[in-house]
Amino acid sequence: MGSVGFDLDMTLADTRAGIAAVYDELALRIGVAIDSAAVVARLGPPLELELANWLPAEEIPAAVAVFRSLYPSTAVPATTLMPGARQAVDAVRRAGGRVIVVTGKNPLDAARTVEFLGLEVDEIAGSVFGAAKGPAITDFGALAYVGDHIADIDAARAGGVVSVAVATGHYPAGKLRDHGADVVLGDLTEFAEWFDGWRIPAALV
Structure with a gap:
């Protein structure tokens, strides 16, 4: 068996296209430059670890909330x-x-x-x-x-x-x-x- x-x-x-699209939208909403191509080139670690490359620790929880609100309608269909x-x-x-x-x-x-x-x-x-x-x-x-x-x-x-x-x-x-x-x-x-x-x-x- x-x-x-x-x-x-x-x-x-x-998931590359969908995750890149979410990061691009997230960057626009929070006003922080995020290189989505770099992100999807190293997929694997949890979201919080990836966001630590772009944001100070105190801003990560809010960014996680935005990311997860976007994911079902933006990333999953892609x-x-x-x-x-x-x-x-x-x-x-x-x-x-x-x-x-x-x-x-x-x-x-x-x-x-x-x-x-x-x-x-x-x-x-x-x-x-x-x-x-x-x-x-x-x-x-x-x-x-x-x-x-x-x-x-x-x-x-x-x-x-x-x-x-x-x-x-x-x-x-x-x-x-x-x-x-x-x-x-x-x-x-x-x-x-x-x-x-x-x-x-x-x-x-």
Whole structure:
């Protein structure tokens, strides 16, 4: 069988256009220059950490509130599936496995994104990053965690599961491998073949 955890942004969902649009509108509303291209080039960390690059700490909570008010109507409709995402989730479910999405995105917007994309998942854990994803992965009983960021490799390590990295975000395959990923895929179009070969021995562990 083999239940699996997935990251969301740039793993299952291409959120770049939508997030850039929200940041552009946020910049206009609060009167602060934000380079949205730079932001989307390093997607992964939670919103508060990214905003710390542009705003003093005391201004971040208000900016978060504006950002989140814009996200459902601006970012979600502009989100698309990453190549192979639906097939990857379907491969796990077809084998009798369960799927959890564990993401730095807040739970409400994560759920909206997953629903908009029509992905069938069993659970969503949001507002966690790096090793802080570990407890959700462990509690769910996943045997592998899939992500595009080096922090997702740390997440898999913290959860005690196989780290599957996809080179679809900021980090190329070599960087992901050097950081200790157990498996490196070009993108999720390669996932089903890997999973089908891995899941039988994994289920026996």
